Amino acid sequence: MLEIKDICFTRDNKKILNHVSLNIDTDKFVAITGPNGSGKSTLVKMIMGIEKPDTGKVLLEGKDITNLSIDERAKLGIGFAFQQPVKFKGITVYDLLKLSSGKEINKSEACEILSKVGLCAKEYVDREVNNSLSGGELKRIEIATVAVRNSKFTIFDEPEAGIDLWSFQSLIKIFEDMRKIVKGTTLIISHQERILNIADEIILMKSGEIEAQGSKEKLLGQVLEKPTCCKLGGQDNG
Amino acid sequence: MDKTDISLLEQITDIQGETFEGAYNIRKNGKGVERKVTDNINIVTKKDVSGIDIYVKENTKFEIVHIPVIITESGLNDVVYNDFYIGKNANVYIIAGCGIHNDHHKDSQHDGIHRFFLEEGAKVKYIEKHYGEGTGTGKRILNPVTEVHLKKGSSLEMESTQIKGVDSTVRETRGVLEDDTNFIVTEKIMTHGMQSAKTIFEVELNGRNSSTKVTSRSVATENSIQQFQSKVTGNTECFGHVECDAIIKDEGKVIAIPEIIANNVNANLIHEAAIGKIAGDQLMKLMTLGLNEKEAEQAIIDGFLK
Numbered sequence: 001m002l003e004i005k006d007i008c009f010t011r012d013n014k015k016i017l018n019h020v021s022l023n024i025d026t027d028k029f030v031a032i033t034g035p036n037g038s039g040k041s042t043l044v045k046m047i048m049g050i051e052k053p054d055t056g057k058v059l060l061e062g063k064d065i066t067n068l069s070i071d072e073r074a075k076l077g078i079g080f081a082f083q084q085p086v087k088f089k090g091i092t093v094y095d096l097l098k099l100s101s102g103k104e105i106n107k108s109e110a111c112e113i114l115s116k117v118g119l120c121a122k123e124y125v126d127r128e129v130n131n132s133l134s135g136g137e138l139k140r141i142e143i144a145t146v147a148v149r150n151s152k153f154t155i156f157d158e159p160e161a162g163i164d165l166w167s168f169q170s171l172i173k174i175f176e177d178m179r180k181i182v183k184g185t186t187l188i189i190s191h192q193e194r195i196l197n198i199a200d201e202i203i204l205m206k207s208g209e210i211e212a213q214g215s216k217e218k219l220l221g222q223v224l225e226k227p228t229c230c231k232l233g234g235q236d237n238g
Numbered sequence: 239m240d241k242t243d244i245s246l247l248e249q250i251t252d253i254q255g256e257t258f259e260g261a262y263n264i265r266k267n268g269k270g271v272e273r274k275v276t277d278n279i280n281i282v283t284k285k286d287v288s289g290i291d292i293y294v295k296e297n298t299k300f301e302i303v304h305i306p307v308i309i310t311e312s313g314l315n316d317v318v319y320n321d322f323y324i325g326k327n328a329n330v331y332i333i334a335g336c337g338i339h340n341d342h343h344k345d346s347q348h349d350g351i352h353r354f355f356l357e358e359g360a361k362v363k364y365i366e367k368h369y370g371e372g373t374g375t376g377k378r379i380l381n382p383v384t385e386v387h388l389k390k391g392s393s394l395e396m397e398s399t400q401i402k403g404v405d406s407t408v409r410e411t412r413g414v415l416e417d418d419t420n421f422i423v424t425e426k427i428m429t430h431g432m433q434s435a436k437t438i439f440e441v442e443l444n445g446r447n448s449s450t451k452v453t454s455r456s457v458a459t460e461n462s463i464q465q466f467q468s469k470v471t472g473n474t475e476c477f478g479h480v481e482c483d484a485i486i487k488d489e490g491k492v493i494a495i496p497e498i499i500a501n502n503v504n505a506n507l508i509h510e511a512a513i514g515k516i517a518g519d520q521l522m523k524l525m526t527l528g529l530n531e532k533e534a535e536q537a538i539i540d541g542f543l544k
Contacts, residue, residue: 048526074528086523089483090455091541099537100527145527 001026001185002153007046007056009039009208016042017053018208024153024201029186031196031216033223034205040189041083043205044155047187048080049073060153077184079151083158085142087130093141094125100145110148117144117174136167143174156188160195168192196220239271242339246308250335250367253304260302263290267309268316279303279330289319289351292332296325296357307336312376313344319351324392327359335367338378338403347379354385356392364396370403377405384411388419390445395422400435401543402428410438415476417445423452426543429462429490439468443476443505452480457539458490469497472505482511485542487535 002024009017017039024030032040045051047058049070057066065073074080088096097110111121117140127133129141139159146154159175160168172194188195196202202219204212212219239247243266247253261279264272268288275281278298282291292303309316322332340346356362370378386394400407413421427435441450450470458464470478484492496509516538524534 050522050526069530070522070525071528071530071534074526078526080526082519082523082526084519086517086519088520088538089542090544091538095541099524099529102528149527 001028001061002047002187003057003059003062004043004046005057005059007043007053007058009042009046009051009053015208017046020056020208020210022203022210022213024185024187027185028200029198030188030201030203031199032187032189032203032205033191033196034211038205039208040205041157044080044157044187044189047073047153047155048078050080074149074151077152079146079149079154081142081146081154081156081159083161083189085129085138087133087138089128089130091129092126093129093144096129096141096145097148101148105148113144113148114141116147116177117141118170119144134167135163136171139163139167139171140174150183152184154184154186156186156190158189158191160190160192193224196223239266242310243308246310246337246339246369246371247306249369249371250306250308250337251304251333252367258302258304260304261292262304262306263292265305265307265316265318267311267314268318276301278328284319284321287319288317289321292320292322294322294324294328294330294360296328298325298328298330300329300331302331302333304333306334307348307350309336309338309340309346309348312340312342312346312374315345315347315349317349317351320353322352322354322362324354324356324360324362326357328357329361330363332362332364333366334364335369336380336382337369338372338380340370340372340374340376340378342374343376344374345377345379347377347381349381349383351383352385353387354394355387356389356394358390358392360389360392362394364394366396366398368398368400368404368407370405372403378403379406380404381408382410384409386411386413386421388413388415388421388448390417391419392416393420393422396424398423398425400427404429404433404435405431406434408436408438411440413441413450415441415443415445415448415450417447419445419448421448421450423450423454425452425454425456427454427456427464428459428539428543429457429464430459431462432460433462434464435462436465437467439466439470439480441470441478443470443472443478444474446475448474449477450479454480454482455484455542456482456492457485457487457543458492459487461489463491463493465493465495466511467495467497468509469499470507470509471499471501472507473501475502475504476506478505478507480509482509482513483542484513485539486513486515
């Protein structure tokens with residue numbers, strides 16, 4: 001489905017990605033985890049085209065997309081949920097869902113998708129996607145904009161970031177239902193055990209390299225026992 | 239009326255064809271051309287200056303008044319004085335606006351001076367649209383003045399839009415508010431080419447519990463320049479909020495000059511202003527949804543000025 005071939009990316013004399021290669025199969029739910037600064041976000045941005053590698057290639061279904069723009073990749077079926085949802089003055093939730101779906105959807109269709117991400121649709125569909133919404137609400141809307149696209153390959157960049165524990169507890173159910181909402185392949189950056197637990201595969205990154213990749217059964221125990229990130233709840237062994 | 243007239247009217251009123259509901263007065267090239275009055279709304283031609291007086295009877299509910307102006311004669315400088323007298327507890331919609339079509343080299347100008355006198359408990363929603371078109375080098379100039387006098391318990395909500403084709407505009411809006419009154423202004427302006435737009439907003443909050451909220455959203459593109467100048471004076475227990483948001487593109491320039499004056503310890507006045515180009519993360523988000531950069535930019539501007 002998606003192949004990353006020997007990607008390197010250096011900024012300010014720091015190697016952020018160092019010869020990273022990766023294969024992700026169709027219809028898999030894959031979680032990327034690892035310490036802060038290990039290159040996870042940069043790697044997923046390479047897939048969406050938000051960052052371009054210094055060397056190496058990105059292939060989607062065998063097609064080299066390394067030099068394609070963000071929108072060209074979106075049209076090929078890549079979706080991306082931002083870590084920090086973007087706010088817009090004047091653009092309503094309904095407007096954004098229409099833009100996301102790429103076609104005229106009616107309000108009841110928009111409401112249906114909002115209900116799936118746990119928002120009381122009638123209250124939100126006509127609201128502006130601006131500062132009046134809380135972090136948790138914006139996260140749900142961000143997920144809705146990605147879910148409505150029915151992309152082949154959907155990326156979530158650390159969806160738990162920037163929201164309080166209370167919001168996260170109610171949000172986690174959505175990620176557990178992710179497979180029902182988001183079709184195709186899902187790649188999600190997370191530090192949360194409950195999200196890693198629903199993955200088919202886990203990729204562990206460290207210092208710009210992939211330290212391990214394997215099935216959840218094989219890697220989850222290892223990640224939790226010797227966490228490279230104390231956010232996972234274990235001891236930081238340095 | 240010919241096709242150009244009808245098309246101009248459609249641009250400024252959003253009404254297809256030339257049939258208006260309720261009372262109306264259509265002015266073309268400096269003269270009234272069509273008028274209709276109703277049992278509750280009377281329109282009378284002024285004797286001393288060019289313009290009309292509009293009288294709305296007290297307790298009139300949910301009626302509409304259209305007073306569009308169209309100019310198709312190049313070189314015309316049309317000044318009109320329209321006064322609105324809104325009776326006690328009336329609740330009406332007033333739709334004004336001016337469309338200029340100029341295919342020639344002489345400048346065409348319309349200065350509409352509108353005064354509103356609201357009696358106690360009256361409510362008005364006032365919508366005005368300004369639009370210019372035509373292939374000539376003559377400028378399309380619009381200088382609207384709106385003066386609002388609100389008596390106890392009355393309110394006026396004003397929506398002012400200038401989306402296209404106006405080369406130069408100075409827009410003055412003034413309000414004097416008595417007790418328990420509310421004055422809401424929403425302004426949307428887009429300029430391009432060498433256009434210039436200046437907005438002057440002044441309101442005096444004289445009555446207890448009077449309030450005003452002004453929202454200005456503007457987009458200045460190419461070499462255009464805009465200035466937003468506001469002055470809100472709180473003379474008693476009152477509330478005022480002025481918000482000016484502007485997007486600049488290309489060589490566009492925007493100047494925001496806020497002034498809030500509190501003459502009373504219970505006056506609560508706020509001014510917010512933000513000017514900047516379209517945020518990169520907004521463009522990026524829309525591009526991840528499949529819009530190219532130009533489409534994303536347009537979607538952001540359309541939403542901003544909606």
